[in-house]
Amino acid sequence: MPAEAEKRTGYHSPTLDSIKMVENFIRENSGEFKKTALCKELPKQMMYQTFMQIIDYLHESDKIAFDSEDHVCWIYNPEVVKYYNNREDLRIK
Template sequence: MTTTANRADHSPRLDTILMVEEFIKENSGEYKKTELWNNLPKKMMYQTFMKIIDYLISSNKIGADAEGYIIWIYNPELYKKYAAREDLRIR
């Protein structure tokens, strides 16, 4: 039986998520997952790191190239530019 404490063991805090986001933005395309984890400014459990990576992928903030390097892809300004175009609206 899993207790509440066990389920929350690897739940990342907001400051940790933001730290990983910022590190990826600054180092986009330089590291694969394990290298990225090893070079973070603050150490964390790999399971916690993977939850953050899964979240960032599902929210379309990061992606990986063909070789597995993690890349920051989120660009809200570009989204706003194209979202405002009438000819690109979903009908």
Template sequence: MSANVRSDHSPTLDTIRMVEDFIKEHSGEYRRRALWECLPRKVMYQTFKKIIEYLLESSKIAIDARGRVCWIYDPEFTRWYLAREDLRIR
């Protein structure tokens, strides 16, 4: 690897889905570090941090006051909410 090539720990879609599924199944049980240590497959911590950052930015997860990672994404509720009459542009 040359000196100009940078490893930026870009996660694969498969890895993102694995982390999402694990968080859904164990929502609110783990803090970030413990969650990373308990994943079914090993992931570099820098890559894991990028996935957590993405999930936070996309409002799929939240970190509670105790630092636990919680799954909050609910696509059915979102569809229902956005379809409400009072939200439609007039």
């Protein structure tokens, strides 16, 4: 559990469907919203604490980043990950 989320009380653990919904929304609207506005624009509403737990997870897993004005930006590129995962010279022997 992210350290910041551990400090919060009364939050609900996000479901996989909720995580995917937030991921897809951020991917489709990368750089358009700050966290609060993004939470309000989601297709389905959720508790802000749950939303923040998802944001913490996505940030720690390097799927999102925040620009200089705190807009949420999608940065994960599965093609790059696949490329490096398939390189034999990068394998631990």
